[in-house]
Amino acid sequence: MQALARGPRELCLFTPLAVLWQRLCLSRPETRSKTLRMFIRSRAPAIFALPFVSLCAPALAHPHIFVETGFALHINGSGEITGVDVTWSYDDFYSLLIFEDLLLDNDFDGKLTDAELGQLQGFDLNWQPDFAGDLYLTHGAAPVELGRPEHRATEVRNGRITTRHFRPLPQPIAANGVTLQAYDPTYYTAYTVALGVELASGDCQASITAPDLNQAYTLVEELLYSMPAQDAEDAYPEVGQSFADTIQITCPGT
Numbered sequence: 486m487q488a489l490a491r492g493p494r495e496l497c498l499f500t501p502l503a504v505l506w507q508r509l510c511l512s513r514p515e516t517r518s519k520t521l522r523m524f525i526r527s528r529a530p531a532i533f534a535l536p537f538v539s540l541c542a543p544a545l546a547h548p549h550i551f552v553e554t555g556f557a558l559h560i561n562g563s564g565e566i567t568g569v570d571v572t573w574s575y576d577d578f579y580s581l582l583i584f585e586d587l588l589l590d591n592d593f594d595g596k597l598t599d600a601e602l603g604q605l606q607g608f609d610l611n612w613q614p615d616f617a618g619d620l621y622l623t624h625g626a627a628p629v630e631l632g633r634p635e636h637r638a639t640e641v642r643n644g645r646i647t648t649r650h651f652r653p654l655p656q657p658i659a660a661n662g663v664t665l666q667a668y669d670p671t672y673y674t675a676y677t678v679a680l681g682v683e684l685a686s687g688d689c690q691a692s693i694t695a696p697d698l699n700q701a702y703t704l705v706e707e708l709l710y711s712m713p714a715q716d717a718e719d720a721y722p723e724v725g726q727s728f729a730d731t732i733q734i735t736c737p738g739t
Contacts, residue, residue, distance in 0.1 A: 548669075548672050548673060548674055548675035549579075549673050549674070550575070550576065550579045550673065550674040550675070551575075551576040551579070551674075551675050551677075552573050552574065552575055552576070552674055552675065552676050552677075553573075553574040553676075553677055553679035553680055554571065554572060554573055554574070554667050554676045554677065554678055554679070554680060555571075555572040555678065555679070555680025555681050555682065555683075556569055556570065556571060556572070556665065556667075556678070556681075556682045556683070556732070557569070557570035557572075557682075557683040557684075557685070558570075558660065558682070558683070558684050558685060558689075558691075558734070559685050560660050560684060560685045560686040560689060561657060563657075564659060564660055564661065564686065564688065564689070564736055565657035565658055565659055565660060566622075566629075566654055566657060566658055566659075566660045566663060566734075567653065567654055567657045568632075568651055568652060568653040568654055569620070569622075569631070569651070569652045569654075569665075570637065570649060570650075570651050570683075571618070571620060571634075571649065571650055571651070571652060571667075572647065572648070572649045572680050573609065573647065573648050573649075574645060574646075574647040574679075574680065575645060575646045575647070576645070577644055577645055579646075580641070580644060580645045580646040581644070583605070583608065583646060587604060587605065587608070589601045589604065589605060590641075595641065595643060595644030596641060597641050602639060602640070602641070605639055605641075605646070606636060606639045607636050607639070608639075608648075609648055610634050610636055610648075610650060612633075612634065617631075618631065618634060618652065619667055619668060619669050619674065619676065620652065620665070620666075620667055621665070621666045621667075621668070621726075622663060622664065622665050623663070623664045624658050624659070624662055624663050624664075625662060629654065629658055629663065630654065630655055630656065631652045631653070631654060632652060632653040632654065632655055633652075634650040634651065634652055635650060635651040635652075635653070636648075636650055637649040637650055637651055659736075660684075660686065660689050660734050660736050661689070661734065661735060661736035662734065662735070663733075663734040664731060664732065664733055664734070665682075665731075665732040665734070666726060666729040666730070666731055666732070667729060667730070668725040668726050668728065668729035669725045670723040670725045670726065671723055671725060672705075672723075672724050672725040672728060675728060676729065676730075677730060678693055678730040678732065682732055684734070686736070688736050688737070688738065689734055689735065689736040690734070690735050690736075690737075691732055691733070691734055692732070692733045692735070693730050693731070693732050694730065694731045694732075694733070695730055696727060696728050696729055696730065696731075697727075698728070700727065701724065701727035701728050704722075704724055704727055705722070705724050705727075708722035708724065709722065
């Protein structure tokens with residue numbers, strides 16, 4: 486991967502966060518989460534005024550959110566996909582920001598009460614009508630339509646939020662030859678298929694191909710530096726697919 490050019494704008498980290506990071510690195514592991522929570526709460530107005538505490542340079546400002554994802558494909562007796570269970574496990578820092586935004590986990594132990602979990606339920610499913618849910622299925626060259634999300638579960642483990650929702654297919658489609666990718670086109674959120682893929686049919690298999698990161702970062706550089714610096718953040722190029730894992734479904738004998 487070619488290194489991105491770094492000038493003064495690329496290095497202007499939010500100074501208090503840089504200081505906090507140094508303190509966290511020197512602190513005991515068991516106290517780091519509480520230290521970070523107290524810092525966020527004491528400076529919440531300043532932090533939430535930033536785009537999830539990004540670096541100020543457009544070239545380094547994406548992604549902001551990191552999500553480990555996984556899928557379970559519902560396949561009927563005819564070998565057709567009828568729906569997809571989607572799991573999103575959010576990174577520690579974004580989970581903390583959500584806790585603070587919703588005033589949850591006031592004792593800083595990384596655990597939520599049943600009432601707090603109820604408040605958290607569905608927080609990531611208030612989608613705009615044109616939002617694709619960062620999940621894209623194709624069969625051959627044709628896109629596959631997915632229905633609106635249905636909440637399945639919300640939990641917190643070790644301070645991280647994990648949610649699961651179901652996406653039905655209005656029209657079931659043969660599983661063989663289907664390709665799945667999870668990505669945010671603008672790369673504001675980075676997804677990795679770290680939680681695997683489950684198939685309801687023993688006749689089908691899923692293979693996961695990692696993205697070519699050298700090629701992806703080269704594309705980012707080319708697109709970013711072809712536009713004025715002041716426009717790069719608002720008009721960040723849609724490069725998310727270039728960073729996406731590709732899941733291919735094959736069903737031998739079908």
